[in-house]
Structures are given as C-alpha cells and as structure tokens.
Amino acid sequence: MSETAPRATKAVIPAAGFATRFLPVTKAVPKELLPIVDKPVLQYIVEEAAAAGLDDVTLVTAPGKDAMVDYFDARADLDNALAAKGKDEMLAKVKAPESIAEITAIRQGGAKGLGHAVGRATAHVGSESFAVLLGDEFYEHELLPRMIDLQAQTGGIVLALLEVPAEEVVRYGVAAVEATDDEDVVRVTGLVEKPSVQDAPSNLILIGRYVLPGSIFPVIDQTPPGRGGEIQLTDAMDTMRDKGTPVHAVIYRGRRYDTGEPVAYLQTLIELATQRDDLPGFNAWLREFSATLD
Numbered sequence: 001m002s003e004t005a006p007r008a009t010k011a012v013i014p015a016a017g018f019a020t021r022f023l024p025v026t027k028a029v030p031k032e033l034l035p036i037v038d039k040p041v042l043q044y045i046v047e048e049a050a051a052a053g054l055d056d057v058t059l060v061t062a063p064g065k066d067a068m069v070d071y072f073d074a075r076a077d078l079d080n081a082l083a084a085k086g087k088d089e090m091l092a093k094v095k096a097p098e099s100i101a102e103i104t105a106i107r108q109g110g111a112k113g114l115g116h117a118v119g120r121a122t123a124h125v126g127s128e129s130f131a132v133l134l135g136d137e138f139y140e141h142e143l144l145p146r147m148i149d150l151q152a153q154t155g156g157i158v159l160a161l162l163e164v165p166a167e168e169v170v171r172y173g174v175a176a177v178e179a180t181d182d183e184d185v186v187r188v189t190g191l192v193e194k195p196s197v198q199d200a201p202s203n204l205i206l207i208g209r210y211v212l213p214g215s216i217f218p219v220i221d222q223t224p225p226g227r228g229g230e231i232q233l234t235d236a237m238d239t240m241r242d243k244g245t246p247v248h249a250v251i252y253r254g255r256r257y258d259t260g261e262p263v264a265y266l267q268t269l270i271e272l273a274t275q276r277d278d279l280p281g282f283n284a285w286l287r288e289f290s291a292t293l294d
Contacts, residue, residue, distance in 0.1 A: 113230025134208025
C-alpha cells in the first residue's frame with residue numbers, strides 16, 4: 001500500500017475522570033499519578049507516546065488534577081537540594097519527566113464522555129492525524145508505531161483490538177471485522193459499545209489506543225449523547241465508518257498493563273515490581289508470601 005496520509009505526530013491523553021473506583025485517594029491524587037513503585041502510570045503512557053514519535057502531548061484534565069502537569073515541570077528547589085547532597089542518580093530520575101515530551105494541558109469542562117474529551121483537543125491538533133492514549137492502561141512499545149504506520153498507509157481510522165473471553169465483552173466497545181492479507185490487521189465493519197454477550201459481533205474489544213484523522217473533530221461536534229448520556233468516541237468513529245472512512249485495526253497479542261481498577265492495578269504493580277533489579281528481596285518475599293495463600 002502506498003502512503004496516503006501524513007504520519008501522526010501528536011497525542012491526546014484524556015485524563016479528566018473522577019476515578020471513582022479508587023476513591024477516596026483520587027479525591028486528592030489523580031489516578032494517573034498512582035505509582036508503579038516509583039514511577040506514575042501517566043509517565044509510562046507519555047513514554048509510550050514519545051517512543052512512537054509522538055512528542056507533542058495534550059492532556060485533557062479537570063479541576064483538581066493540576067498535579068499531572070506539575071509532574072512534568074521542573075522543580076528547582078528539589079533539584080538544588082538533591083544536587084547539594086550529591087544525589088546525582090536521584091536527580092537524574094527526577095528530571096527525566098521534563099524531557100520526555102512537550103506537554104499541553106486543557107480542561108474538559110464537565111464529565112461529558114470520551115468523545116467530548118477528545119474533541120477538546122481540536123484547537124491544538126487541528127486537521128492533523130493524531131493518536132489517543134487512554135490514561136489508565138499502557139502497552140508494549142511496538143503497538144503504537146505499528147498503528148501509526150498502518151494509518152499512514154490506509155488513511156482513516158486505526159484501532160487496537162484485543163481478544164477476550166466472550167463474557168467480558170459487556171464491559172467494552174466491540175468490533176465486527178473482516179480479515180485482510182495480514183493476519184494481525186483486520187478491516188472494521190462495525191462498532192458496538194458494551195453489547196450483551198448475545199449481541200456482540202465478535203470477542204475483539206477496543207483497547208485504549210486509537211489513531212484518528214483530524215476530520216473526526218467536526219463529527220464529534222455533531223455526535224449526540226449516547227450510552228450513559230455521554231458523547232461516545234465509538235459513536236463518532238462508527239458514523240465516519242458508515243460514511244465511507246476506512247477503519248482498520250491491529251490485533252494486539254502482547255501484554256496489556258491495565259490500571260483502571262484496583263485489582264488490575266495491583267497486578268500491574270506487582271508484575272512490574274518483580275522485573276526490577278533494584279528492589280532486593282522483593283521477589284523472595286513474594287514467593288514466601290504466595291506460599292501462605294490458599
């Protein structure tokens with residue numbers, strides 16, 4: 001396939017939700033800043049974007065979540081204190097988030113749905129293709145570049161899909177698909193938001209990565225509230241598909257690091273902690289502790 005669309009260079013991270021599953025801590029601490037040991041979830045996501053060449057990142061935030069932006073700013077007082085104590089390694093870690101990407105923040109202005117949140121980035125993104133990375137999950141770094149490459153070839157919309165047990169489809173957007181010549185790429189023929197098990201067109205769910213054309217913004221503006229009384233990004237994408245915009249998807253077969261609810265967050269935290277070599281004794285303790293469980 002020949003290239004038909006400019007390669008996306010910008011990312012939008014919707015991060016304005018209340019995170020009610022993590023209350024009361026998220027009353028004061030944004031869910032996106034919950035730590036995976038000593039690095040917040042949001043840093044993993046911004047790093048994922050930057051690794052894919054998306055170093056212009058728009059955070060869609062809400063009142064009470066300014067700490068997300070602060071995290072990527074310099075702290076001269078902290079820098080000076082660490083430097084004065086000769087803690088150079090710690091200083092390097094503290095300063096690392098400042099240079100990952102250029103961060104712009106805008107507020108959503110009410111909990112009106114994912115489509116509305118993405119639409120708030122119109123002025124910054126303009127007519128360019130861009131990626132959307134949901135703020136409560138992250139992925140191995142090969143997924144997003146694959147999606148961006150595919151969208152540059154096909155134009156239109158590119159999604160990421162994950163195969164799940166049939167009973168789980170009720171929690172997600174689900175795609176109806178047709179095969180292509182590439183076993184890891186499908187053509188999307190329909191999208192349904194949180195269907196019943198009986199009505200689901202497949203067991204391929206939408207996960208939190210999208211590559212979209214800038215032409216989606218006027219469609220979002222015209223999309224009425226849907227499921228839950230919110231403006232659904234799925235509805236806007238399906239409108240474009242119905243009017244002829246090509247929609248393709250990469251079937252993701254790697255590890256999904258989910259932090260959207262407490263059990264998944266704890267699983268992600270423990271898994272990544274076990275992979276670190278600077279937490280002496282943790283793996284041994286975990287094995288011993290696991291042996292005490294029924």
